[in-house]
Amino acid sequence: MKQFSILLLSLFIFSCSSDNDEPIKEVDIKVNFSQNWDGTTIEKSDLSSTEFSYIIGTDIKTETTLKIDKLRYLISKITLTDGAGKATTFDGYQLVDLSNSESSLFNPSVKISEGNYNLSMTFGFNEDDNIDGNYADLNTASWGVPMMLGGGYHFMQMDGKYKDTKNVENPYNFHTIRAYNTETKKAEDTSFSVDLGSINVKNNATIEIKMNVAQWFKNPNDWDLNKKNISLMMDYEAQKTMSENGKKGVFSLGTITQ
């Protein structure tokens, strides 16, 4: 009996030792931002060239056709949260510019352990990060917001031309910033966090985050470019509406390559 106990104890010790010695794998994560129009990929070559359209309205439907000349947007606080609730938020932010393919890849220097995570991010800067003039690269990229509108930085600049009801091209400047009420001088944070769902990381991985650009115009709020098209930065209500649309279906998890 004594011998049997020793044998069992030895087996247990060996077993524990074996588990403890197995190294936890550390992996690199990259995040790749892509854009699409209801599933059709938007490339740099589509800028100023490809016509996109969307339909709004229920009883009376309105179709709007537009082209995109410029699309830039800011993503911050890319975060992986493990099953125990421990969050790893990568330092830095990414200014994605559709005209510059290098800007689509966020490449943090920190490694993470393999495992299951929930992926989230912030569109734009939250209040703590949206500090006027604080980021030299964004200043250099002319990404700032005038102090008369509360300062800080843009969240998105989408510029282009749409065809109005008479089929005439008109410009639009779909710029999102922290909403600022020019009458009351009060600001409202219109950045938002996006929960992109679960991922299982086994090796070095590149995670795609997709932006469906069409969703900015139709969910949950119908956006009629004939009515709201330019000078939107100082439009407090427009900023809140754009933020509501951004939260619903614009961003989603794409392919994970590992």
Added chain:
Amino acid sequence: MIKKNILFLFLLLLMSCSSKEEGIYTPKPTSLKIPELFQQKLIEPVIPTNNPLTEEGIALGKKLFFDEILSKDNTQSCASCHNPQKAFTDENRFSEGVDGKIGNRNSMPLFNLAWNFDERFTWDGKETSLESQALEPVRNPIEMHSNWINVAQKIKNHAEYPFLFQQAFGNIKIDSTLITKALAQFERTLISGNSKFDQYLLGKAQLTSEEKNGFDVFMDETRGDCFHCHGSNNNPLWTDNKFHNNGLDAIFTDLGLGKITGDPNDNGKFKSPSLRNLKFTAPYMHDGRFATLEDVINHYSTGLKNSSTIDPLMKSVNKGGVNLSQKDKDDLKTFLLSLSDNDFINNLEFQE
């Protein structure tokens, strides 16, 4: 005896090595004098790794910049069209070359060139480095109308240049590559960052009420909305260094960036110039069509012309422009002039 001979040979070898070392001159590395505001607000300037700044390289580049030896008949230097007193442009709509010919582009002012992060130079973005840009005027038939082989030969035969090149670059053959490297080094030192508005941002000067209102017009999306392309208090370059069609023409006679890229969507696009030093840089636009700042402001206010590639930021094009009041126009001009830097044009380091 053998031992003595070996010692003697060893000493000879040492002396020989020492003598060679003394013959190699190492140029002194240096760095740009970056204005305080630029240090606070902007990322580091671009210095190519294959052309680091040295005191000797900059001095050589400066001498070359002001030397007429670069032109076919020794009558024009870079400074002929890039006058320091004019913020390194000239007062002409189109500059005249050595043969009396003129082109179709206004001479660009030269300053803060190391902060052009896309490294696309000239009005149409044709040149992708300062070094390659410097190749062009020398061989252009409507500018200096020379050729680089002749220029290099003249410099090799010169009384001073061979020594100066050796000090700046060592024992390397003098050719267009070395000459343009030196010119580019000097051009990178041309930094303008001490205007009245810079002083204001540093808390060392006060703006007039007109200048303040002019700045508000500049930053106000419903009035001037200039900041999207032309910098701001947080981007003291006062340009985005990008290419835009700003509504000058309905039909293009000069395709601008479109001719370079071959993309029709780029037709009529030209680089946004910096708004620094406008006091010294008239006439304005890529073709110098506007003689005064009033003309420029009136263009954006009521003179925009629609075309297929017009920038969407020219959002009021269907109304002719942003329709500024006379006071806003006047104040905008006053603000713009506050971006001019007298220290820059009077800096002796940048003069012959």
